[in-house]
Amino acid sequence: MKEGKLVKKIETVSLIGLGAVGAAYGSKLHDMLKDSFQVVASKERIQRYENTGIIVNGQDYRFHYITPETKREPVDLVIFAVKNADLSQAIQDVQHHIGPDTIILSLLNGISSEGEIESACENHPILYSVCVEIDAVRRQNETSFSTLGWIEYGEKDNSKSENVLAVQELFERAGIPYKISEDILHSMWWKFMVNVGINQTSAVLKAPYKIFQSVPSAYEWAESTMREVVALSQKVGANLTEEDVKSFRPILHNLSPNGKTSMLQDIEAGRKTEVDYLGGTVIELGKKYGVPTPINEQLYKIIHIMEDMTAYSPLNQ
Numbered sequence: 001m002k003e004g005k006l007v008k009k010i011e012t013v014s015l016i017g018l019g020a021v022g023a024a025y026g027s028k029l030h031d032m033l034k035d036s037f038q039v040v041a042s043k044e045r046i047q048r049y050e051n052t053g054i055i056v057n058g059q060d061y062r063f064h065y066i067t068p069e070t071k072r073e074p075v076d077l078v079i080f081a082v083k084n085a086d087l088s089q090a091i092q093d094v095q096h097h098i099g100p101d102t103i104i105l106s107l108l109n110g111i112s113s114e115g116e117i118e119s120a121c122e123n124h125p126i127l128y129s130v131c132v133e134i135d136a137v138r139r140q141n142e143t144s145f146s147t148l149g150w151i152e153y154g155e156k157d158n159s160k161s162e163n164v165l166a167v168q169e170l171f172e173r174a175g176i177p178y179k180i181s182e183d184i185l186h187s188m189w190w191k192f193m194v195n196v197g198i199n200q201t202s203a204v205l206k207a208p209y210k211i212f213q214s215v216p217s218a219y220e221w222a223e224s225t226m227r228e229v230v231a232l233s234q235k236v237g238a239n240l241t242e243e244d245v246k247s248f249r250p251i252l253h254n255l256s257p258n259g260k261t262s263m264l265q266d267i268e269a270g271r272k273t274e275v276d277y278l279g280g281t282v283i284e285l286g287k288k289y290g291v292p293t294p295i296n297e298q299l300y301k302i303i304h305i306m307e308d309m310t311a312y313s314p315l316n317q
């Protein structure tokens with residue numbers, strides 16, 4: 001990818017996944033782009049969204065919705081903000097929005113969504129990205145956050161391409177905090193490490209951020225879980241270190257004490273979690289590279305049992 005200068009301006013954006021992350025960043029894009037920002041969703045979802053409105057930090061948002069079947073010109077930017085298990089359907093649902101010049105960003109946690117999108121979209125190159133220090137919590141149609149954190153993104157080869165600059169210009173205009181990564185493999189693995197640590201332990205302990213902010217034994221357990229990712233990262237060239245583990249501490253302390261990880265939100269709402277894309281991936285890579293992952297193995301089992309218990313609950317019989 002060659003270094004770019006700004007010749008591209010993003011005028012049209014489509015988002016799929018109007019949950020905690022999608023509604024938080026989507027509200028900023030809607031404020032700026034109005035109807036040039038649209039949310040792709042099925043008729044049934046649109047009806048639900050129109051009946052109740054989407055409330056973001058107390059404000060009722062009426063987004064511009066479009067069904068997957070509606071044909072339209074490709075847009076300048078497509079953003080994915082669904083959960084990992086819904087990604088393959090979401091990729092199909094935005095097909096009418098993607099043309100040869102469309103930039104694609106995936107805000108999903110985990111390290112597999114970009115690859116999945118690239119192979120499903122005929123090797124369409126995408127920007128790699130993670131969202132950091134956002135504490136968005138969703139209850140049904142209401143999302144609230146105390147901080148949007150930032151979106152850290154970049155090309156796979158870390159070049160400041162035309163697409164990277166175009167997204168930077170859009171984020172500046174929309175007031176979305178961002179960082180252009182100097183080393184996107186490291187950034188992706190760092191975020192993966194954080195989610196493997198904090199999301200899984202918070203789900204099992206049913207602990208909001210204030211527990212990790214104030215109970216040392218809880219946070220030590222999260223860090224031990226992260227260290228299994230540090231060991232794995234050495235095998236793939238992402239080269240995380242103990243310093244990377246420590247660097248999450250100040251970020252954790254900036255999150256709202258009552259905020260909750262997306263995995264704890266899933267457990268509380270009775271939804272399937274993303275454990276297969278966190279602990280599940282760690283265990284798989286551990287086997288591949290001969291790295292022990294005992295803590296993740298236990299967390300993986302426990303979180304699956306918690307999901308099975310939800311499915312078994314008398315309310316679901």
Ligand SMILES: NC(=O)C1=CN([C@@H]2O[C@H](COP(=O)(O)OP(=O)(O)OC[C@H]3O[C@@H](n4cnc5c(N)ncnc54)[C@H](OP(=O)(O)O)[C@@H]3O)[C@@H](O)[C@H]2O)C=CC1
Nearest residue numbers: 017018019020021041081082086090108109135136138262
């Ligand atoms: N919450 C957070 O603070 C953070 C989350 N993340 C990551 O971001 C991703 C999204 O998480 P989050 O926002 O919390 O998840 P949510 O469950 O809150 O939102 C996902 C949304 O996607 C919608 N959706 C699923 N499939 C489709 C589809 N085919 N078409 C249209 N909409 C669809 C769901 O709709 P419906 O409810 O109708 O099924 C739901 O509203 C995850 O990978 C998560 O790990 C990353 C950083 C922080």
Ligand SMILES: CC(C)(CO)C(=O)C(=O)O
Nearest residue numbers: 132133134135260261262
């Ligand atoms: C890092 C954290 C915990 C908050 O941004 C997150 O990514 C999540 O809740 O999934």
